[in-house]
Amino acid sequence: MPLRLVGLGVVTVAVLATSRPAMAADAAPTFTKDVAPILFEKCVSCHRTGEMGPMPLTSFAEARPWVRAIRAAVSARVMPPWLSDDPVGTFSNDPRLTDSQIATIQRWADLGSPEGPVRDLPTLPALADGWRMGTPDVVLDGGAFTVAAQPRSVYGDIDIATTFREDRYITSAEVRPGNKAYTHHANVLVKDDAIGQARIASYSPGGGAKTYPAGVAKLLPKGATLNLDMHYNPGGQSRVDPGTRIALSFAKRQVRQIAITAQSSNNQIDIPAGEANYERVGRPFEFKEDSHILTFNPRMNERGKDIRYTLVYPDGTRKQLLSIPKWNYGWVFSYVLAEPVAAPRGSRLEAVAHWDNSAANKFNPDPTARVPFGPEILNAYFEYTIDAQDLTRNTQN
Numbered sequence: 001m002p003l004r005l006v007g008l009g010v011v012t013v014a015v016l017a018t019s020r021p022a023m024a025a026d027a028a029p030t031f032t033k034d035v036a037p038i039l040f041e042k043c044v045s046c047h048r049t050g051e052m053g054p055m056p057l058t059s060f061a062e063a064r065p066w067v068r069a070i071r072a073a074v075s076a077r078v079m080p081p082w083l084s085d086d087p088v089g090t091f092s093n094d095p096r097l098t099d100s101q102i103a104t105i106q107r108w109a110d111l112g113s114p115e116g117p118v119r120d121l122p123t124l125p126a127l128a129d130g131w132r133m134g135t136p137d138v139v140l141d142g143g144a145f146t147v148a149a150q151p152r153s154v155y156g157d158i159d160i161a162t163t164f165r166e167d168r169y170i171t172s173a174e175v176r177p178g179n180k181a182y183t184h185h186a187n188v189l190v191k192d193d194a195i196g197q198a199r200i201a202s203y204s205p206g207g208g209a210k211t212y213p214a215g216v217a218k219l220l221p222k223g224a225t226l227n228l229d230m231h232y233n234p235g236g237q238s239r240v241d242p243g244t245r246i247a248l249s250f251a252k253r254q255v256r257q258i259a260i261t262a263q264s265s266n267n268q269i270d271i272p273a274g275e276a277n278y279e280r281v282g283r284p285f286e287f288k289e290d291s292h293i294l295t296f297n298p299r300m301n302e303r304g305k306d307i308r309y310t311l312v313y314p315d316g317t318r319k320q321l322l323s324i325p326k327w328n329y330g331w332v333f334s335y336v337l338a339e340p341v342a343a344p345r346g347s348r349l350e351a352v353a354h355w356d357n358s359a360a361n362k363f364n365p366d367p368t369a370r371v372p373f374g375p376e377i378l379n380a381y382f383e384y385t386i387d388a389q390d391l392t393r394n395t396q397n
């Protein structure tokens with residue numbers, strides 16, 4: 001019996017070898033050579049111990065039990081998460097897999113997910129358990145915060161006074177919640193009489209570090225207060241958040257331009273119960289000077305359905321710059337344009353969003369509720385620079 005099996009095996013190999021010459025053996029993807037590089041580049045920033053991914057994927061032993069789930073998630077393009085749609089906009093932080101990376105994972109899974117020789121394994125990227133942005137200049141701490149025992153959506157509003165003696169220019173910022181298990185998001189805003197409110201960074205599954213292009217920075221005026229806008233889902237238990245931390249790095253040389261936060265938003269929201277396609281247009285933002293748009297930071301809540309940003313040129317031509325056809329309030333990304341988009345003087349940026357307050361929306365906590373502004377928002381933030389600004393020449397603002 002054992003002898004016969006061996007014989008059959010040999011025959012099978014021979015048939016394979018003749019029907020698929022060359023390819024069969026050497027093109028079969030292995031974990032160490034073909035799959036690990038993809039996971040290390042695209043997955044382990046979240047799928048590692050201490051991060052938000054539900055399981056670590058940093059080794060063959062860790063990935064092996066998840067092969068079917070990984071195959072399904074990458075084939076359906078739900079992992080890595082990303083909301084913007086092609087072909088609108090090219091974003092430098094777009095994490096999606098290429099078609100060939102997806103095909104590699106599919107083939108690897110279909111061929112029995114072999115490990116491959118250990119010598120092929122690339123080194124795991126050195127993702128510090130600390131900060132993704134590198135070593136910060138300062139770390140500010142929001143302090144402990146008691147979260148009320150509600151199932152979900154407990155909001156925190158925490159002010160942090162800064163004590164810098166002069167204006168600072170933020171080149172990188174990152175937010176780390178005290179506990180990721182029940183922190184849904186943490187936004188950091190600068191509050192200042194002169195510049196009003198400006199968002200500098202935010203944490204949510206998907207968000208985190210933010211770095212500006214060379215020569216561009218966010219102004220942190222002397223004496224400004226940072227405000228932490230927290231959203232917790234404490235799951236019905238009272239919790240004590242040990243404290244959200246904010247890491248900042250400041251410009252070492254003089255910056256040329258300030259990244260200005262603006263928005264095309266709308267507070268006039270009143271969604272009827274059960275309405276499946278409620279529309280609101282954000283107040284258009286008009287560029288007073290020739291400018292360049294850097295990033296988009298759209299925000300809606302559970303009933304958000306889709307959102308689009310359009311630039312309307314002075315001659316009326318319209319160009320869509322960001323399209324999110326399926327909103328998911330759990331993934332709050334900054335969409336960083338690979339090439340800043342020129343917005344000439346007199347052009348307007350306009351956001352249009354829809355909400356689904358019907359039972360068909362799986363995130364909807366209550367389709368029978370009429371929903372005003374507050375529980376739902378249209379905050380179509382973006383950042384831009386003014387072309388003529390050159391602080392290094394002291395021509396200012």
Ligand code: HEC
Pocket residue numbers: 038039042043044045046047052053054066069070071073074079080081095097205206
């Ligand atoms: C931005 C963070 C992030 C990145 C990057 C990311 N994931 Fe995930 N992943 C998550 C989170 C959070 C969940 C759980 C919530 C969910 O499913 O939406 C998840 C869920 C999954 C699941 C489902 C697990 C289950 O319980 O069935 C699989 C499989 C998966 N990820 C694989 C991947 C792979 C493969 C990659 C890279 C190609 C990747 N993820 C990249 C955050 C991430």
